[in-house]
Amino acid sequence: MKRLALLSPRQRQALFAALLMVLLLLPFLGIGQANIDVAANSCAYAALALGLNIVVGFTGLLDLGYAAFFAIGAYAYGILNSFQLHPHWSAAWAPLAAIGFVAKLGAGAAATVHFTFPFWLMLPASAVIAACFGMAFGAPTLRLKGDYLAIVTLGFGEIVPIVARNWSSLTNGAEGLNGVGPPVLFGYRFGINATPYYYVGLGLVLLLLFISLRLKPSRIGRAWMAVREDEIAASAMGVHTTRLKLLAFAMGAGFAGMTGTFYIAKLQTATPDMFDLPVSIMVLVMIVLGGLASVWGAILGAVLLELLQAWFLPALSGWVQGLGNAIHSPFLQNLELTSASELIFGIILVTMMLYRRDGLVPVGRNEVRLSYEQQDAAVSRGAAPAVARLRAGLAETTADARPAALEIRDLTVKFGGLTALKSVSLDVPPSSIVAVIGPNGSGKSTLFNSITGLVKPSAGVVRFAGRDLLGLRPDQVLRAGVARTFQNIRLFPNLTVMENVLIGQHTHLSAGAAGAVLGLPRVRAEEREAREFVLELLAMFGNRLVPRIDQGVAQLSYANRRRVEIARALASRPRLLMLDEPTAGMNPAESIELAEQIAAFRDFGLTVLLVEHKLDVVTRLADNVIVLNHGEKLAEGRADEVRRNEAVIEAYIGRGVVDA
Numbered sequence: 001m002k003r004l005a006l007l008s009p010r011q012r013q014a015l016f017a018a019l020l021m022v023l024l025l026l027p028f029l030g031i032g033q034a035n036i037d038v039a040a041n042s043c044a045y046a047a048l049a050l051g052l053n054i055v056v057g058f059t060g061l062l063d064l065g066y067a068a069f070f071a072i073g074a075y076a077y078g079i080l081n082s083f084q085l086h087p088h089w090s091a092a093w094a095p096l097a098a099i100g101f102v103a104k105l106g107a108g109a110a111a112t113v114h115f116t117f118p119f120w121l122m123l124p125a126s127a128v129i130a131a132c133f134g135m136a137f138g139a140p141t142l143r144l145k146g147d148y149l150a151i152v153t154l155g156f157g158e159i160v161p162i163v164a165r166n167w168s169s170l171t172n173g174a175e176g177l178n179g180v181g182p183p184v185l186f187g188y189r190f191g192i193n194a195t196p197y198y199y200v201g202l203g204l205v206l207l208l209l210f211i212s213l214r215l216k217p218s219r220i221g222r223a224w225m226a227v228r229e230d231e232i233a234a235s236a237m238g239v240h241t242t243r244l245k246l247l248a249f250a251m252g253a254g255f256a257g258m259t260g261t262f263y264i265a266k267l268q269t270a271t272p273d274m275f276d277l278p279v280s281i282m283v284l285v286m287i288v289l290g291g292l293a294s295v296w297g298a299i300l301g302a303v304l305l306e307l308l309q310a311w312f313l314p315a316l317s318g319w320v321q322g323l324g325n326a327i328h329s330p331f332l333q334n335l336e337l338t339s340a341s342e343l344i345f346g347i348i349l350v351t352m353m354l355y356r357r358d359g360l361v362p363v364g365r366n367e368v369r370l371s372y373e374q375q376d377a378a379v380s381r382g383a384a385p386a387v388a389r390l391r392a393g394l395a396e397t398t399a400d401a402r403p404a405a406l407e408i409r410d411l412t413v414k415f416g417g418l419t420a421l422k423s424v425s426l427d428v429p430p431s432s433i434v435a436v437i438g439p440n441g442s443g444k445s446t447l448f449n450s451i452t453g454l455v456k457p458s459a460g461v462v463r464f465a466g467r468d469l470l471g472l473r474p475d476q477v478l479r480a481g482v483a484r485t486f487q488n489i490r491l492f493p494n495l496t497v498m499e500n501v502l503i504g505q506h507t508h509l510s511a512g513a514a515g516a517v518l519g520l521p522r523v524r525a526e527e528r529e530a531r532e533f534v535l536e537l538l539a540m541f542g543n544r545l546v547p548r549i550d551q552g553v554a555q556l557s558y559a560n561r562r563r564v565e566i567a568r569a570l571a572s573r574p575r576l577l578m579l580d581e582p583t584a585g586m587n588p589a590e591s592i593e594l595a596e597q598i599a600a601f602r603d604f605g606l607t608v609l610l611v612e613h614k615l616d617v618v619t620r621l622a623d624n625v626i627v628l629n630h631g632e633k634l635a636e637g638r639a640d641e642v643r644r645n646e647a648v649i650e651a652y653i654g655r656g657v658v659d660a
């Protein structure tokens with residue numbers, strides 16, 4: 001797999017073309033109908049895996065009831081192209097009959113309607129129907145996280161087959177739908193020959209593969225991954241997390257719905273047990289085996305599991321039974337491993353978790369080897385292009401808005417019985433730097449969280465540029481022009497430096513899922529420009545980050561991670577930048593370097609609110625300092641005044657520091 005990653009894009013394209021050629025010629029290679037059928041089933045599983053990969057792999061939503069959407073797509077087609085529903089014929093049906101969606105069976109008063117909705121129409125229609133169910137189901141449940149979401153989806157996955165089993169008038173209950181019509185293409189009726197189904201399945205996989213590959217590096221794909229990596233940070237960077245989760249859920253459901261239609265058309269029957277829990281688990285195992293979030297991995301996992309079930313398990317049963325005959329063991333003679341697939345899934349899951357968590361085709365990060373020169377820090381202060389663009393962004397937003405002043409009045413935050421902030425008021429004038437200092441637990445982070453919508457204050461007013469921020473979601477606060485960093489660094493650890501900073505531009509980019517899939521020129525131009533801006537922003541830190549642009553942020557030094565977080569916040573082109581202990585973990589030289597960069601931000605018009613423990617940094621930077629203690633404002637003034645304040649010395653600075 002590593003070798004594959006090393007291939008140039010051209011070599012990869014050639015490899016893909018060769019593979020595609022083999023796949024297209026597969027039915028002519030004399031492999032037999034049974035194996036072509038296995039190949040067609042592999043396509044169905046691969047399509048399912050690609051859909052679940054969007055939900056679980058890209059967005060990190062553990063969905064254990066995915067087969068429900070597969071069932072919905074299957075029954076949608078099955079019901080609308082079979083004899084299951086046969087209402088009495090009336091003239092009202094005539095228009096549908098004219099376009100071939102229904103047929104009249106019998107004559108006179110006994111005539112009934114035979115539903116014959118075409119497969120080719122139902123393929124996209126099922127995607128839409130399943131996606132609608134996905135949204136209806138997701139809207140109330142996607143607020144849940146992790147295990148809770150898994151349990152709710154598990155329930156949904158159980159409910160759908162139960163409904164199918166019991167709503168006999170619609171689904172024919174446990175007996176299942178019979179006589180589901182096969183696809184008809186230009187008068188050719190597919191029948192039971194596996195070959196045409198294989199080609200349809202292959203087409204479906206190619207379509208879904210294309211969509212997945214286009215979405216993954218797009219604005220939407222990045223936002224999904226941001227949600228997966230750190231929902232709070234994603235939201236603070238402007239991602240409307242609920243909407244994106246819903247989109248992922250709907251899209252995954254749509255993929256499954258389409259596959260359901262394909263699968264049922266191929267089998268020409270649908271029974272509820274085809275959509276039970278083991279199917280959801282099987283698809284999950286496929287993407288874990290392939291590598292979560294890995295598009296090619298999902299396909300590989302699906303093919304391997306189908307081959308395992310179709311070839312390996314029957315062969316294994318034969319070997320074991322043969323062994324049973326040889327040693328006269330009735331237990332082994334009767335052992336049927338073909339039905340033991342769930343046991344095998346379990347073994348695969350456990351083995352993957354123990355030995356290869358990233359799956360067979362891990363989502364690789366380039367290991368960037370830096371030259372000696374690149375590793376040697378060349379410090380820069382305020383790279384001109386980024387500054388120019390940030391300044392232009394500020395001018396744009398300030399043109400019709402009021403000055404970027406932050407006003408906080410009587411802000412009170414309570415956590416149960418603990419009052420973290422007591423009636424705190426402060427002002428951050430436009431284009432100034434205000435620092436908040438205070439001992440641990442004095443409420444500094446709570447202040448930041450209240451401003452950015454992460455904590456709900458019990459009373460008070462937070463107004464920025466004349467707009468009330470209280471009650472807004474974190475992404476709305478970002479849209480209002482307020483970006484922040486976190487005390488404990490909340491980057492998206494499995495994404496690269498470039499991807500992290502690109503996510504900062506989420507609200508400034510407009511590409512939706514459709515635009516990204518279609519590769520519209522507007523979207524491509526926007527993406528190119530966004531990447532350029534990232535490079536410009538990173539250049540603000542000299543060569544500390546530029547050579548590391550494709551590195552996963554988890555590999556960066558602590559100080560560099562802080563810089564990426566600042567760049568990510570700046571990427572949103574804020575008017576107020578809130579930095580929570582930006583120099584924590586940096587040595588004195590690095591702290592001063594960063595302090596000068598922050599000063600440069602103010603110089604080009606940004607308003608900065610800063611939490612900082614290093615008093616020399618505060619003194620160097622802050623126009624005004626606010627001291628918090630036990631959630632209350634203890635003092636306020638210029639840094640030198642505050643440093644001499646007796647109460648501040650007592651509560652925070654300590655006499656030793658001042659005397660020294």
Ligand SMILES: Nc1ncnc2c1ncn2[C@@H]1O[C@H](COP(=O)(O)OP(=O)(O)OP(=O)(O)O)[C@@H](O)[C@H]1O
Nearest residue numbers: 415418420438439440441442443444445446447487
């Ligand atoms: N989500 C929460 N639930 C309950 N208590 C909280 C919560 N967040 C903060 N607190 C409490 O509120 C008080 C203020 O915490 P906060 O993190 O704002 O302090 P801080 O000044 O940022 O401290 P530090 O410098 O250690 O980060 C502390 O007593 C803390 O334990």
